[in-house]
Amino acid sequence: xxxxxxxxxxxxxxxxxxxxxxxxxxxxxxxxxxxxxxxxxxxxxxxxxxxxxxxxxxxxxxxxxxxxxxxxxxxxxxxxxxxxxxxxxxxxxxxxxxxxxxxxxxxxxxxxxxxxxxxxxxxxxxxxxxxxxxxxxxxxxxxxxxxxxxxxxxxxxxxxxxxxxxxxxxxxxxxxxxxxxxxxxxxxxxx
Amino acid sequence: xxxxxxxxxxxxxxxxxxxxxxxxxxxxxxxxxxxxxxxxxxxxxxxxxxxxxxxxxxxxxxxxxxxxxxxxxxxxxxxxxxxxxxxxxxxxxxxxxxxxxxxxxxxxxxxxxxxxxxxxxxxxxxxxxxxxxxxxxxxxxxxxxxxxxxxxxxxxxxxxxxxxxxxxxxxxxxxxxxxxxxxxxxxxxxx
Amino acid sequence: xxxxxxxxxxxxxxxxxxxxxxxxxxxxxxxxxxxxxxxxxxxxxxxxxxxxxxxxxxxxxxxxxxxxxxxxxxxxxxxxxxxxxxxxxxxxxxxxxxxxxxxxxxxxxxxxxxxxxxxxxxxxxxxxxxxxxxxxxxxxxxxxxxxxxxxxxxxxxxxxxxxxxxxxxxxxxxxxxxxxxxxxxxxxxxx
Amino acid sequence: xxxxxxxxxxxxxxxxxxxxxxxxxxxxxxxxxxxxxxxxxxxxxxxxxxxxxxxxxxxxxxxxxxxxxxxxxxxxxxxxxxxxxxxxxxxxxxxxxxxxxxxxxxxxxxxxxxxxxxxxxxxxxxxxxxxxxxxxxxxxxxxxxxxxxxxxxxxxxxxxxxxxxxxxxxxxxxxxxxxxxxxxxxxxxxx
DNA sequence: TATGAATGAGAATTCATTCAT
DNA sequence: AATGAATGAATTCTCATTCAT
Numbered sequence: 001x002x003x004x005x006x007x008x009x010x011x012x013x014x015x016x017x018x019x020x021x022x023x024x025x026x027x028x029x030x031x032x033x034x035x036x037x038x039x040x041x042x043x044x045x046x047x048x049x050x051x052x053x054x055x056x057x058x059x060x061x062x063x064x065x066x067x068x069x070x071x072x073x074x075x076x077x078x079x080x081x082x083x084x085x086x087x088x089x090x091x092x093x094x095x096x097x098x099x100x101x102x103x104x105x106x107x108x109x110x111x112x113x114x115x116x117x118x119x120x121x122x123x124x125x126x127x128x129x130x131x132x133x134x135x136x137x138x139x140x141x142x143x144x145x146x147x148x149x150x151x152x153x154x155x156x157x158x159x160x161x162x163x164x165x166x167x168x169x170x171x172x173x174x175x176x177x178x179x180x181x182x183x184x185x186x187x188x189x190x191x
Numbered sequence: 192x193x194x195x196x197x198x199x200x201x202x203x204x205x206x207x208x209x210x211x212x213x214x215x216x217x218x219x220x221x222x223x224x225x226x227x228x229x230x231x232x233x234x235x236x237x238x239x240x241x242x243x244x245x246x247x248x249x250x251x252x253x254x255x256x257x258x259x260x261x262x263x264x265x266x267x268x269x270x271x272x273x274x275x276x277x278x279x280x281x282x283x284x285x286x287x288x289x290x291x292x293x294x295x296x297x298x299x300x301x302x303x304x305x306x307x308x309x310x311x312x313x314x315x316x317x318x319x320x321x322x323x324x325x326x327x328x329x330x331x332x333x334x335x336x337x338x339x340x341x342x343x344x345x346x347x348x349x350x351x352x353x354x355x356x357x358x359x360x361x362x363x364x365x366x367x368x369x370x371x372x373x374x375x376x377x378x379x380x381x382x
Numbered sequence: 383x384x385x386x387x388x389x390x391x392x393x394x395x396x397x398x399x400x401x402x403x404x405x406x407x408x409x410x411x412x413x414x415x416x417x418x419x420x421x422x423x424x425x426x427x428x429x430x431x432x433x434x435x436x437x438x439x440x441x442x443x444x445x446x447x448x449x450x451x452x453x454x455x456x457x458x459x460x461x462x463x464x465x466x467x468x469x470x471x472x473x474x475x476x477x478x479x480x481x482x483x484x485x486x487x488x489x490x491x492x493x494x495x496x497x498x499x500x501x502x503x504x505x506x507x508x509x510x511x512x513x514x515x516x517x518x519x520x521x522x523x524x525x526x527x528x529x530x531x532x533x534x535x536x537x538x539x540x541x542x543x544x545x546x547x548x549x550x551x552x553x554x555x556x557x558x559x560x561x562x563x564x565x566x567x568x569x570x571x572x573x
Numbered sequence: 574x575x576x577x578x579x580x581x582x583x584x585x586x587x588x589x590x591x592x593x594x595x596x597x598x599x600x601x602x603x604x605x606x607x608x609x610x611x612x613x614x615x616x617x618x619x620x621x622x623x624x625x626x627x628x629x630x631x632x633x634x635x636x637x638x639x640x641x642x643x644x645x646x647x648x649x650x651x652x653x654x655x656x657x658x659x660x661x662x663x664x665x666x667x668x669x670x671x672x673x674x675x676x677x678x679x680x681x682x683x684x685x686x687x688x689x690x691x692x693x694x695x696x697x698x699x700x701x702x703x704x705x706x707x708x709x710x711x712x713x714x715x716x717x718x719x720x721x722x723x724x725x726x727x728x729x730x731x732x733x734x735x736x737x738x739x740x741x742x743x744x745x746x747x748x749x750x751x752x753x754x755x756x757x758x759x760x761x762x763x764x
Numbered sequence: 765t766a767t768g769a770a771t772g773a774g775a776a777t778t779c780a781t782t783c784a785t
Numbered sequence: 786a787a788t789g790a791a792t793g794a795a796t797t798c799t800c801a802t803t804c805a806t
Contacts (some may be wrong), residue, residue: 005786006786009786025303025304025305026218026303027217027218027219028218030778030779030780031779031780031781032779032780032789040787040788041787041788041789042780042781042788042789042790043781043782043783043787043788043789043790044786044787044788044789045781046780046781046782047786047787051780051781052779052780052781108303108309109303112216112217112299112300112303112304113216113218113303114216118299122361146375146379148372148375148376149369149372152355152358152369152372152373153372153376155354155355155357155358156351156354156355156373156376156377157351158354159350159351159352159353159354159355159357160347160348160350160351160354160380161350162350162353162354163346163347163349163350163351163353164343164346164347164350166346166350167343167346170313178340178343181339181340181343181344182343182347184339185339185344185347185380185381186347186380188337188379188380188381188382189351189376189377189379189380190376190379191379196769197769200769221795221796221797222796222797222798223796223797231770231771232770232771232772233771233772233773233797233798234770234771234772234773234798234799234800235769235770235771235772236798237797237798237799238769238770242797242798243796243797243798388765407685407686407687408600408685409599409600409601410600412799412800412801413800413801413802414768414800414801422766422767423766423767423768424767424768424769424801424802425766425767425768425769425802425803425804426765426766426767426768427802428801428802428803429765429766433801433802434800434801434802490685490691491685493681494598494599494681494682494685494686495598495600495685496598500681504743528757528761530754530757530758531751531754534737534740534751534754534755535754535758537736537737537739537740538733538736538737538755538758538759539733540736541732541733541734541735541736541737541739542729542730542732542733542736542762543732544732544735544736545728545729545731545732545733545735546725546728546729546732548728548732549725549728552695560722560725563721563722563725563726564725564729566721567721567726567729567762567763568762570719570761570762570763570764571733571758571759571761571762572758572761573761578790579790582790603774603775603776604775604776604777605775605776613791613792614791614792614793615776615777615792615793616777616778616779616791616792616793616794617790617791617792617793618777619776619777619778620790620791624776624777625775625776625777
């Protein structure tokens with residue numbers, strides 16, 4: 001299971017799971033369907049995950065890692081606080097763009113599926129909001145943006161981004177043009 | 192069943208359903224639990240709804256009516272386009288504040304539950320976005336706000352509101368103070 | 383319930399029940415539907431019958447009475463044993479023709495529905511077979527028909543009649559012409 | 574499921590189903606009981622049949638095949654039309670004798686159970702009647718039997734056979750002796 | 765007598781999980 | 786490690802029957 005081959009198969013299963021969860025929703029996704037999509041037998045699924053629920057949670061953990069790593073990297077290269085903010089926003093939008101199935105699962109099934117899932121999603125969002133919130137606080141302190149409740153505003157930013165992503169998930173549009181509009185909207189919102 | 196008493200019981204069941212759906216999610220909510228919460232036998236549920244699914248959909252239909260009616264009323268009294276925008280936003284925030292369970296169902300279970308449900312929610316959001324979008328378009332045309340894609344921006348506004356509502360659903364805070372911050376954020380976002 | 387009005391209502395319910403049982407079958411017939419067809423409320427049904435099952439059984443009892451009375455009457459006027467036989471056959475065919483719903487219930491739902499029902503149907507058939515069997519025995523004894531197992535042959539006659547009735551229930555044909563063919567077939571069968 | 578072992582289990586389930594349907598009737602037969610009788614868990618039933626109804630219909634299909642194949646085979650070796658007729662009748666009687674449960678299901682539950690079932694039974698009977706009807710027509714044309722409506726008479730023959738089978742299902746008698754009586758009866762009936 | 769809303773036991777079906785091979 | 790047939794708990798929905806009005 002931790003052999004290189006085992007890890008590859010685990011990733012195949014996760015990818016299959018993301019696809020099935022994305023199109024069916026957590027409850028209506030069947031383990032047999034995930035296994036089939038990954039070209040393995042049903043029982044094999046349980047060699048890699050203790051349960052359907054754990055597989056689902058692993059999926060979010062994966063997104064958690066990917067998004068936060070990307071955001072951290074993007075912020076790392078930013079010279080000042082406003083650029084950090086902008087880079088963070090861009091990093092989130094891009095990551096979701098590249099991980100459509102994962103994004104669908106997180107954005108659509110969201111917190112409705114499982115209590116633990118809601119918990120974990122909250123945690124990702126909280127983490128993200130903390131990063132943004134710090135920037136907002138700092139930027140507010142030096143007068144770069146309008147003063148206000150940094151945490152709340154961080155969440156509003158996230159909410160707008162979330163909707164932008166959903167909007168894009170529905171309307172197949174040019175991501176770049178939209179991203180620009182979203183970034184502009186958000187930066188202006190912050191003053 | 193259509194007697195005044197029948198309508199009362201139907202409302203009791205809807206309220207119970209909203210509460211149970213809100214705390215369990217669509218799939219994990221059991222009809223027996225809804226019935227119990229409404230102090231009736233399981234079978235009674237089926238005198239008022241043809242299925243669990245239909246009951247769920249009725250719930251959204253109900254919110255649809257309430258929110259849109261409130262928004263329409265709020266806009267009616269507004270003297271200019273910016274006030275309309277502001278009044279709309281306020282109306283949405285207030286309505287969800289008053290209908291916590293219903294709001295939970297719509298915001299959290301949302302699109303993840305059922306294909307038809309996702310459809311209906313999209314339709315509510317679309318309707319709302321259309322109202323806001325018109326205002327944005329008009330306001331943009333007369334130079335009151337920054338120019339830009341009105342539809343996309345309407346969705347971003349809705350996304351931020353959605354998040355504000357979720358934020359509030361989680362952190363029991365003073366709604367008024369938050370609402371003000373949200374309104375300010377959004378109006379500034381629009382320029 | 384035994385007042386003239388009560389008896390009238392009971393008959394209305396029985397007629398309604400026959401119609402519903404005939405088109406739905408015993409299990410799929412709903413008490414509510416029978417009541418509706420009789421233009422009374424569901425609860426009223428239970429003022430006249432202790433249960434759905436008992437109502438069903440009463441229906442067969444009714445046919446039992448009608449058919450056997452008719453056969454007895456027809457036989458009464460017959461001068462000799464062959465005419466008795468012929469008159470009996472004719473009486474059965476005619477009765478079922480006039481009581482289509484009742485006939486449907488008995489011929490189609492038949493013994494499949496309830497153990498008690500099977501019992502009762504057997505009893506009607508047995509009774510009928512006994513009448514015919516006696517004639518056959520007598521006719522055989524005096525050399526009017528070929529010798530053979532009277533009871534079995536009586537059942538064969540009944541089986542052929544049953545099928546003739548079903549055939550007619552399906553193909554709307556001229557009953558008289560068919561009846562003649564059936565009578566001829568049966569009398570020849572007996573030699 | 575399509576492995577040789579799967580087919581064996583499917584047959585076990587069909588046999589169990591025939592037994593349970595025969596003694597309880599379609600509606601009162603529980604899937605759990607069929608499964609138990611086949612020594613498997615309830616869910617296993619659904620690995621082999623999509624529904625209780627389909628299982629029931631498969632049972633008739635099975636009888637359909639068996640009976641018609643037997644009749645076809647029996648007719649094949651018959652030198653003339655009268656022998657064909659006789660062989661057909663014998664084949665039907667024998668087959669039902671050997672497949673008691675299946676026969677019970679078809680003869681007793683028969684058309685009362687399900688609309689689709691009634692349809693299929695009609696189709697079997699129609700098929701059988703067509704075979705017999707041709708013989709009767711041919712035999713009538715060459716003057717071997719009395720002239721008359723061949724289709725109707727084919728059904729009368731079937732009805733008498735049906736009753737003979739039911740009679741035997743009830744009274745455990747010597748089949749051979751009875752069969753001879755039935756054949757004689759029917760051939761004489763046809764003149 | 766009549767009503768019809770309420771009851772709740774009962775059954776079909778699904779599917780996550782297990783385990784013998 | 787892989788398989789996939791088997792399991793059986795869980796849940797929705799139906800409908801005969803009751804009973805307060």
